[in-house]
Amino acid sequence: MDFKLTEEQLMLQETAARLVRDVYGFERREQYRQSQQGFSARFMQQLGELGLCAVPFAEAYGGYGGSGVENMLVMTELGRGLCLEPYLQSVIFAGGLLAQLGSEAQKDRLLPQVGNASLQLAVALDEPQSHYRLNDVQTRAEPVTGGWKLNGRKSVIIGGQSAGLLLVSARTSHGVRDEQGISVFLLDPQEAGVSRRDFATMDGRKACELYLEDVFVNASALLGEPGQALPALRYQQGRCIAAQCAEAVxxxxxxxxxxxxxxxxxxxxxxxxxxxxxxxxxMVDMRIELDQATSMTLLAACVADQADSDERSRRLAAAKFIVSRASRFVADQAIQLHGGIGLTWEYMLSHHAKHLLMVARQMGDDDHHLQAYAKLMQVA
Structure with missing residues (x-):
């Protein structure tokens, strides 16, 4: 099979690589990390100005109609530079949900803003008890006159501390862990009844806990049909997993x-x-693990935008399993080969190691995806 990149893809890769090289030295990254926002708003703006934030979106909304391969090229360079910006959460995950579930009016209004980086989004899907299960939703949305009232708590929202809009999953019907009855709402974090607790993650990024107490949102804040959002959540998480594998590589x-x-x-x-x-x-063992992870990441990128199917889900689960295992192995061996200096905060490697360990546990660890792969094999 021919895996050669096209001329346009090579230009995209070089644009992202050059921007990261020019802007993301280690000392600058530390300045961004210690800032109140936790990343460089200027760098995010540059991503938008160069069109990198618009890569996944359709041309009708100011995008380039890129596929999982284009996402892979951008995310690999962001991972190489250990960039702190919530590109994955805002552009690929939240932007993908908006593109799949949103009405034409919602997409016309919001997607161009995401594409030019004037608007940052974040996804609020995880809850304290959910443990990777997107259908384990205890946050409730009750219909009221003119809209909905939300109550509940969301956990570990990467980039949520600075997002202009949050995409929040909430249960509008059925019981806890049911497949039906889950909806997604656009939420302004400045609304009455919304509170956030910001914190730093182990790899230096910033996230928040979200608390909702009788928060009113208009009927226009609902994305898609009430109670039918779970398939879209799983599909877009698959696209996000493929992109995250590239970041890890x-x-x-x-x-x-x-x-x-x-x-x-x-x-x-x-x-x-x-x-x-x-x-x-x-060192050879590290390279072998990296080469396996690279191959599986390319496979994941090629299937990420395919129609939802068991085969697509199997390949994405396999990719996340291999990349998670490789991330932990490379991080551990790199520190072992460096000795004590590999753990010092002043040395870039320690930040890569922490980030790789974090990636290995986001959106499902290796055990979770191995189990998911086994279940899909039984179905087949």
């Missing part, structure tokens, strides 16, 4: 490069430690 490539450079320069017993065969074997 970019981070693993950077971690391997840092480790190889360290083995070539660190002296012990009068020679570089990279001369020792046992360390060479460990």
């Amino acid at each position: 970019g981070s693993m490539e950077a971690a391997c490069a840092l480790t190889l450079d360290y083995l070539k320069t660190r002296q012990q017993f009068g020679q570089p430690i990279g001369k020792f065969q046992v360390l060479q074997h460990r």
